[in-house]
Amino acid sequence: MPAAMTPVMDGCQQAAHRLCQVLTLGDGREADKAQVPAYGDMEGKKLITATDTQYSGSLLQSLNDQRLQGLYCDVTVIVEDRKFRAHKNILSACSTYFHQLFIVAGAVVELNFIRAEIFAEILNYIYSAKIVRVKCDMLEELIKSGKLLGVPFIAELGIPLSQVKSMAGGEKDDSPEAQSNSDPKSQESAKNSPSSSKAGVSRIPVIGDAFALYSSDEPNIIEDESDDDDVIFCSETMPDKPVTSEKKESSQTPTLATNGQVSDTKIAAPSSQSPQPVQDTKPQPQPPVNISLTTPNPPPNCSAVPPVPQLAPVSVALPDQTFQNAASLVTAGLDRKQAAPDATQNLPKLQPIGIIKPKTELILDGNGISSCPVSSAVSLEQPTITHKNVSFDGVQKKQVVTFSPASSSKPGEYKIKIADVVSGTSKDSSEPRRILDGKKIITLDTASEIEGLSTGCKVYANIGEDTYDIVIPIKEEEEGLVKLEDDDGFPDRKRMKIKHEDHYELIVDGRVYYICIVCKRSYVCLTSLRRHFNVHSWEKKYPCRYCERVFPLAEYRTKHEIHHTGERRYQCLTCGSSFINYQVMASHIRSVHSMDPAGDSKLYRLNPCKTLQIRQYAYIADSSNSVPVISDGGIVYDIDPDKSEPASAENQNHSNEGPKPVNWDDIFLQQSNQNMFKPTTSEGSTEFEFVIPESY
């Protein structure tokens, strides 16, 4: 040990010794787990080599801790009803799918081809290099999902361990690769050379290091720390877990016959090599992209393969100017065989993509726009790495989304088309055109200028031929950072307040449309989008008090609960009949009285809700005087107050505070603890008895 060498150490040796001490003692790690510095030529120049063999492991652990705390997470992956916060860099490094996805995707991505439970396992693996206690019946799906996401280790779990190089013969340390791995240069070359990583192994793909944060120093077997785990899996690299467990491998490791590729879905085995620089990347095996183009939101668990975002916009007809669905407005998936600008006139809903996601920072220097000296390239400019994109390479370049009423083939229709843009100088783009809602809006008139924009800029539409509105959130990044890190150490607390994580902004003719970043629906009102976005994020959940259903919108729940209570608030003023909702009432008025409930005449009234604690005001349905009034009671129901108010205690607390509504979450929190409002818990009668009126 170096300590014994101290008396004869020179300065270099002492430095090395100190380094060794740091390595072994600096952060409490044990000395025998760190590779001590090696002394080179003791007589000549002293070369010191010190390897912190635990660095990669501790780094990964730190990253995982940060993920679990939501710290510095820059992407939210929505799978089914669950959200997963993560770091783009990590996902990108471990998954070829994410690597490509994040070229164009924003801060929120939604996966509809994988189950949340499976993704959770994959994510745990990405951040821990371990797969722990996965049920055998999940393994096949896990492997399939690993293939879809391009996570090689998981994708190749079906390979019998005996075929894995590092397991064969157990002589991994003596393998040429293991030896070469000790040389950083060799490591580097191995990373960049798939063939080199497969040296000596011809039968199976070799698990490369693209998916692992560990440097490939010591190929090892991953084994879970717990002794009672049922399954272990093999990995090349796990420096701090150099444990081999042949017994478990031989007896319990599943050996599935799913090693081959899923031919019917054209899913290729994930690449075993590291994600290449974009410029160098050839089309890699990816989940096919040709199936979701007409289904922007396929149902969860569908067998569809992941829709890789496309980079090329396509022309699409717009229904008038209403922009009911921005999927037909902003972007559209581009059939790789249909690049003609006007070939998609009658396309159905297409997979929305093509949002221009600039990559570099835009600087407003007072007089104009100057992009940072980064390799200014909009995503559209980058040689893309999916075969689909490659197929459009050259077409996408210098193509932007244009929005031209004149280009529409039908009266009143707008069309987005692909247009070649000739680079040129901006005419009037130097000044921020206007300030809107805390954002600067500038206008560029050439696509080349857009190339210099950053992800902080919201460039989502043009306003005319070769002119583009650019929305620049002011201090967006600062806001995001600040709000991600809450004072009390709970980074999630203000997550909802992070700006622009949920939408793009599209400006057409000076009007702002808010585009959901997940499904690309457009909204005139930002509040509508925020409300809508909960159906993706499930940031808030609205459970029914009477059954197990959960709703993403409070209004849905309220309407649903009214069905439980049976209350009929809508009363026809012509015949006095009451109805459970507007639709039934309107149908009644139209069919029975042959009148239009939406007309000017006052045909119905809405009585205040008696059975639910909702806002105590009602609208008198009079389109000419739609003033909210506090109803004095519809006298439709005679409700036992002792039983009609599920939150009676809460109401009593607020009884002296006016009509302040009770927070549902407070109510539900209490209720959930007491489990007192579910119908099955009531004895003999429901909690909500009320006298059914004659009209019922």
Add this chain to the structure above:
DNA sequence: CCTTCTCCTGCCACGGGGT
């Protein structure tokens, strides 16, 4: 074809917090 139900989205009122 009709009815019923759910979903959706613009609109608006309310309430809380900040200035």
Add this chain to the structure above:
DNA sequence: ACCCCGTGGCAGGAGAAGG
């Protein structure tokens, strides 16, 4: 007092499902 923003109810349309 005013403004901003989040919340959530309402209107009314659209579409799906079922009879």
